[in-house]
Amino acid sequence: MYNIKSQNATEFIDHSEILETLKYADENASNAELIDAILEKAELRKGLSHREASVLLACTLPDRVERMYRLAEQIKKDFYGSRIVMFAPLYLSNYCVNGCVYCPYHHQNKHIARKKLSQEDIVREVTALQDMGHKRLALEAGEDPVNNPIEYILDCVKTIYSIKHKNGAIRRVNVNIAATTVENYKKLHDAGIGTYILFQETYHKESYEKLHPTGPKHNYRYHTEAMDRAMQGGIDDVGLGVLFGLELYRYEFAGLLMHAEHLEATYGVGPHTISVPRIKKADDIDPAVFDNGIDDDTFAKIVACIRIAVPYTGMIISTRESKKVRERLLHLGISQISGASKTSVGGYAEPEPDDEKSEQFDVSDNRTLDEVVRWLMELGYIPSFCTACYREGRTGDRFMSLCKSGQIQNCCQPNALMTLKEYLMDYASPETRRIGEKLIEKEMALVASDKVRAIAAERLVKIENGDRDFRF
Numbered sequence: 001m002y003n004i005k006s007q008n009a010t011e012f013i014d015h016s017e018i019l020e021t022l023k024y025a026d027e028n029a030s031n032a033e034l035i036d037a038i039l040e041k042a043e044l045r046k047g048l049s050h051r052e053a054s055v056l057l058a059c060t061l062p063d064r065v066e067r068m069y070r071l072a073e074q075i076k077k078d079f080y081g082s083r084i085v086m087f088a089p090l091y092l093s094n095y096c097v098n099g100c101v102y103c104p105y106h107h108q109n110k111h112i113a114r115k116k117l118s119q120e121d122i123v124r125e126v127t128a129l130q131d132m133g134h135k136r137l138a139l140e141a142g143e144d145p146v147n148n149p150i151e152y153i154l155d156c157v158k159t160i161y162s163i164k165h166k167n168g169a170i171r172r173v174n175v176n177i178a179a180t181t182v183e184n185y186k187k188l189h190d191a192g193i194g195t196y197i198l199f200q201e202t203y204h205k206e207s208y209e210k211l212h213p214t215g216p217k218h219n220y221r222y223h224t225e226a227m228d229r230a231m232q233g234g235i236d237d238v239g240l241g242v243l244f245g246l247e248l249y250r251y252e253f254a255g256l257l258m259h260a261e262h263l264e265a266t267y268g269v270g271p272h273t274i275s276v277p278r279i280k281k282a283d284d285i286d287p288a289v290f291d292n293g294i295d296d297d298t299f300a301k302i303v304a305c306i307r308i309a310v311p312y313t314g315m316i317i318s319t320r321e322s323k324k325v326r327e328r329l330l331h332l333g334i335s336q337i338s339g340a341s342k343t344s345v346g347g348y349a350e351p352e353p354d355d356e357k358s359e360q361f362d363v364s365d366n367r368t369l370d371e372v373v374r375w376l377m378e379l380g381y382i383p384s385f386c387t388a389c390y391r392e393g394r395t396g397d398r399f400m401s402l403c404k405s406g407q408i409q410n411c412c413q414p415n416a417l418m419t420l421k422e423y424l425m426d427y428a429s430p431e432t433r434r435i436g437e438k439l440i441e442k443e444m445a446l447v448a449s450d451k452v453r454a455i456a457a458e459r460l461v462k463i464e465n466g467d468r469d470f471r472f
């Protein structure tokens, strides 16, 4: 039985509710009257239910699909302006006891190089990341209680926050590790992590169990209820995601939104971010063996529908996707992207030797951070290295209420411009800096409050003169 507030994952992600949602969506895929009513509701920017959003995703009327894309783009502009938040992943360890069939780190893979960063390695890697200009990291590690216990992850977080090279600093560490206990989430919270990220992979329980044949991750309920335990442990910024390609995308889409609705209904705060990875080629993984791959057009429609359904939730796209795909999705709702990523354990400080490859998946966008930053600015976006909310204690419901009231705009725009200015001063190539300075001048005019604009202008001068780390 579907129960949005249940503590049992099979009830808040109820299989029959998803099947009924898909049936309802199919029956109404060309129901212009209903689709128009849903789009009108979406225009209020308060979000949509999983049923309503599923109708939009199924919609077969080309003019309504166009309207949907325009609306997604407008909502994106209203909430995020032109800002795109930048981050990089840092793989700590690829030791893993699970048997996930789509990931080369599955423990039966005997030929991939197994690596784990020591604290000294982390100093080298993070220094290299700081020297590129990164301020925000997402930590990744396989599940292995012996090699990657929670104490190891906590040590890594502590080390990362302590590294200050030249003007560099990592100001927000997000963590993507296996489902764990309330006590461990509490420890992560106390260590000062930003978002706890855990991809569901698939919401379809039967498929989930087949795709995770061995290891602790096999337990669907334990995995799916992880965000509840994270919330109970005090982490109120959580990041959801599914791996598109494993199951029918429409099933995943409904499940994802039901998960968001469950968190909002139970804890008063929905997901901070949603990631949309697609399955990729990797060491011993061939994406062609999975039947549910989605093409670029379907992918764009999914991103637009998520944007419309949960307007306040950040959306993340990684370097799994090519420059071309990323460019298209930026218009439709993506608000965070990674740049210059390495998906190997180590690899930022020095390239991995050919006979010791440890990559989780092939990267499709291999540009440097400077190239990604310049490209974004040439497209009219503001690359933002802002981490202010988390450091000002604006997380969870405090963040959401600021976001919903529109007040956040008074912080985001000047923060984005000040952190971009830091990047330009410390790390950019001359051409990137030239483009960036012009952009900052133009975008300063869009800071709504006269008072905030005046303070930001003073701070930009101070950054020019060597001061760092201002925020609203």
Ligand code: SF4
Binding pocket: 096, 097, 098, 099, 100, 103, 104, 105, 106, 107, 141, 142, 143, 178, 217
């Ligand atoms: S997806 Fe995660 S849990 Fe599964 S094999 Fe890869 S690293 Fe391990």
Ligand code: SF4
Binding pocket: 085, 384, 386, 387, 388, 389, 390, 408, 411, 412, 413, 415, 416
């Ligand atoms: S002010 Fe907050 S919401 Fe805005 S970009 Fe910075 S961290 Fe994100």
